[in-house]
Amino acid sequence: MKKKWALITGASAGIGAEFASQLAAKGWSLVLIARRTDKLSEIKRMLIKKHQINCHALSIDLSKVKANQEIFNFCQENDIHISMLVNNAGYGIPGDIEATDWKTLQDMIQVMLSSLVELCHLFYPFMKRCHEGQIINVASIAGLMPAKAARTLYGSIKSFVINFTQSLHLEARDFNVHITALCPGFTYTEFHDVNGTRNLVKKVPKNYGWMLLMWFHKD
Numbered sequence: 001m002k003k004k005w006a007l008i009t010g011a012s013a014g015i016g017a018e019f020a021s022q023l024a025a026k027g028w029s030l031v032l033i034a035r036r037t038d039k040l041s042e043i044k045r046m047l048i049k050k051h052q053i054n055c056h057a058l059s060i061d062l063s064k065v066k067a068n069q070e071i072f073n074f075c076q077e078n079d080i081h082i083s084m085l086v087n088n089a090g091y092g093i094p095g096d097i098e099a100t101d102w103k104t105l106q107d108m109i110q111v112m113l114s115s116l117v118e119l120c121h122l123f124y125p126f127m128k129r130c131h132e133g134q135i136i137n138v139a140s141i142a143g144l145m146p147a148k149a150a151r152t153l154y155g156s157i158k159s160f161v162i163n164f165t166q167s168l169h170l171e172a173r174d175f176n177v178h179i180t181a182l183c184p185g186f187t188y189t190e191f192h193d194v195n196g197t198r199n200l201v202k203k204v205p206k207n208y209g210w211m212l213l214m215w216f217h218k219d
């Protein structure tokens with residue numbers, strides 16, 4: 001039987017690496033995206049060894065405007081038809097807006113918002129034509145909560161992701177393509193090292209881990 005392909009961004013750590021591991025265990029072929037070549041190569045090697053799957057690891061920086069087209073071209077050139085897209089890459093940045101330089105904010109918008117939309121725009125049409133596909137956009141519970149001071153972009157971007165996902169789901173549902181926003185709460189990953197909240201998260205009980213899944217299936 002021909003194996004289906006899933007593409008996962010931010011697959012070198014945390015939630016993305018977990019998606020890769022669970023999909024590989026179900027026999028999916030994988031295209032893994034992140035910047036760190038060593039981490040990606042290790043995950044690829046381990047998944048191939050454990051599950052004998054097809055797997056490509058592409059070291060790509062999603063803050064680069066041409067990154068998404070590069071990923072799409074790679075799939076076209078290698079005759080890879082993506083049936084599941086997991087838009088997961090993301091991070092938080094510490095500090096208020098004035099203390100953060102524009103390039104840092106611009107990169108965050110590119111990685112977590114523009115890239116997510118562009119990858120949907122590139123891969124959704126094929127899913128629609130096939131009447132089969134899934135897109136999972138990793139948002140956050142922060143996108144469902146009232147705004148708070150500082151870290152102004154993070155919650156705003158995640159609110160956008162949830163709203164965009166709802167809209168796209170309504171477009172897609174008649175074509176058997178399912179678009180889902182995943183809204184994790186605190187999850188133990190490298191995320192809190194990157195955004196500088198590791199000390200705060202250490203105080204959260206280890207068994208406090210939950211996720212709110214929002215499934216926008218046919219009603």
Ligand SMILES: NC(=O)c1ccc[n+]([C@@H]2O[C@H](COP(=O)([O-])OP(=O)(O)OC[C@H]3O[C@@H](n4cnc5c(N)ncnc54)[C@H](OP(=O)(O)O)[C@@H]3O)[C@@H](O)[C@H]2O)c1
Pocket residue numbers: 009010011012013014015016033034035036037039060061062063088089090091092111138139140141183184185186187188189190191192194
């Ligand atoms: N952990 C939480 O508590 C939590 C809660 C709510 C939502 N989330 C969301 O869950 C998603 C995954 O986060 P996580 O907790 O798994 O964090 P993580 O462990 O830090 O993983 C983040 C992933 O994103 C990749 N990434 C970051 N910048 C990138 C770039 N410019 N280009 C390509 N890849 C990039 C990282 O890979 P490289 O560094 O190798 O590029 C890494 O694979 C994010 O969207 C985050 O907002 C997390």
